Amino acid sequence: MLFNSAFFISVFLPSALAGWYFLNRFNRRSCAKAFLVGMSLWFYGYYNPVYLWILLASMSLNYGISVLLGRTGKQTGRRLVLGAGLAGNLGMLFYFKYFNFFIDNCNFFFHGSLSVERIALPLGISFFTFQQISYIVERYRGNIGHAGLLDYGCFISFFPQLVAGPIVLYQEFVPQLQSKEAGKLSWDSLYDGISLFIMGLAKKVLLADALAVVVNAEFEVLPYLDTLSAWAVLLFFVLELYFDFSGYSDMARGIGRMFGFELPENFNAPLKAVSVKDFWRRWHMTLSRFLMTYIYFPLGGNRRGKVRQCLNLAIVFLASGIWHGANWTFVLWGCLHGLAVIWETVFPRLRFRWKTANQVVTGIFLALAWVPFRCDSLSDTFLLWRKLFSGEFNGMFLGVCNQLQFAETYAIRKLLEILAPQYMNLFYVLNYVLLFGICVLLARGKKAEEWIAEKGRLKRGIFCMATLFTWSFISLSQVSTFLYFNF
Secondary structure: OOOOOHHHHHHHHHHHHHHHHHHHHOOOHHHHHHHHHHHHHHHHHOOOOHHHHHHHHHHHHHHHHHHHHHHOOOHHHHHHHHHHHHHHHHHHHHHHHHHHHHHHHHHHHHOOOOOOOOOOOOOOHHHHHHHHHHHHHHHHHOOOOOOOHHHHHHHHHOHHHHOOOOOOOHHHHHHHHHOOOOOOOOHHHHHHHHHHHHHHHHHHHHHHHHHHHHHHHHHHHHHHOOHHHHHHHHHHHHHHHHHHHHHHHHHHHHHHHHOOOOOOOOEOOHHHOOOHHHHHHHEOHHHHHHHHHHHHOOOOOOOOOHHHHHHHHHHHHHHHHHHHOOOHHHHHHHHHHHHHHHHHHHOOOOOOOOHHHHHHHHHHHHHHHOHHHHOOOHHHHHHHHHHHOOOOOOOHHHHHHOOOOOHHHHHHHHHHHHHOHHHHHHHHHHHHHHHHHHHHHHHOOOOHHHHHHHHOOOHHHHHHHHHHHHHHHHHHHHOOOOHHHHO
16 A cells, blocks of 8 residues: 555555554553554555465564564574574565576576576565564563563554555654553644645655656656756656655655654755765755664774674665565665775865765765666666766757656647747747756755645645645555665
8 A cells, every 4th residue: 555545545554544543542552553454455565465474474484583583592592593583584585576586697607497487576665674673682681571462563554654654663652652642642743743744745646756757757768868858867766766765755654643643853954965975964864873873883894994894784784685586786885985984984084175066066966876776677778877977968858858748737838739839949948957956956945744834724724635635646646656665
C-alpha cells in the first residue's frame, strides 16, 4: 500500500487512527497494540500477501533470538546466539536480495550456466532486517531489555517506517509505546502530523512525480542525449530523488505524529551540504547511524590511526552501496562516496573559504556520483558520464522540455497551439526553468517542520495546507511507488 494512494488516505489511515484512539480511550492498551500490528500487517501485505510470511518469519527469528539471549548466561553462549541471529538475518537478506546477483556473476566470471528462478525482492526487507539486527545486537550488549510480543510487533511492523525507513532503534520507539501518554489524543500533535503528511504528499505527487516523467522517458534514450540535455535530465533526477525521499520521510514522521509517536529524523536538507561528509549527516541519517554504530566503530573508527580510519570508511561505504542494491552500479556509487569522504578526511583543509562555493562543488560531485545510482548498468553509467562532457549539441534539450505535459497547463498549451504555435518550444523551456527553479528554492528553503512550526497554525498556513492537499489528492490518478521501495 502506498501513502500516496486514494485508498490509503481515504480509508486505511482514518480507520487505523480511529481504531487506535478508540481502543486506548477505553484503556484497552493490549487490544490497541494488537490492532496496530494487525493494521500494519495489512498495510504490508496489501501489495503481495506472500511477503507477510517473510516479514513474520524474520520477526519470529529475532524475537526468538532475544528470548535466548535473556536465558543464556555465559558469554560464549551469548556470542553463539548472536552469531546465529546475525547469520539468519544476513542469510535471509542475501537470499532475497543478492542470490540472483551472485549466481549471475558466478556464471559471468567462471563461464558457468547455472539457472535459477528470479527471486522477487520483498518490500522493505533491507529496512526491517537492519532494524532487527540493531535490536539483537543491543540485547547482546545488555543496553536494552526484552520486549513483550505486542511491543516488539509494534516496534518492527509499525507501518509508517516499515518499508522505507527511518531505521528506528528500540529505545526510540518502545518507551513511547509503553508510556502512560501513549494512545491519548493530542489535537496539536494530530494537526502537526497531518500538516507534515500533506507537505510530504505534495513533494511526492506534485514535484517528484512531475520530475519523474522527464527522467524516466529520457533514461530510455541515453544514446540520443547531448551535453545540455544530459545535464538537464541528471539535475531533474537529483531533484526527483530528493523530493521523493524527502516526501516519504515527511509523510512517515507525519503519520507517526498522528499516532502520538515521534520517529527519528531521516532527512535534513542534504542539498545544503558543504561536503560529502556533511551530506551523509543529512541524507538517510538513520542508515548512516546504523553503519557507523555497527560497522565503523566496531572496526576501530578513527582510534587506530589515519590509514585504518580510511580503510574503515571504505568498508562502510562499500556496505552502503551493496545495501542499496544488487548491482555493480551501486557498488561503484558507494565507492565514489567512500573515496570522497576519505579525501576529505586526509585533506580536511582543502576547502574554499566561502560556504556557497563548497556547496556548489559538493553538489556537482553528488550529481555526478548519482549517475550509477540511476543507471541500470555500468555501460549506461559511463555513457551518461561521457555525454555530460562530450560537448555535443543536437537540440535534444527541447525534446526533454517537451516531456513536461502538465494537466495544469493544458488550457495554456491549447491556446498557444491555436494562436502562437511558434512559441510552443519556448513555453516548454520556460516550464523546465520554472519547475527547476521552484525545486531548488524549496530544497534550499526551510524544512517542512520549521515552516509548520512558524506558519502552520496561521490562517494562511491552514489555507496553504488545504490547497496543497486538494491539489495533491486530485493529482493521485497516476500513483507511483517511492524510489526507496526498491531497496
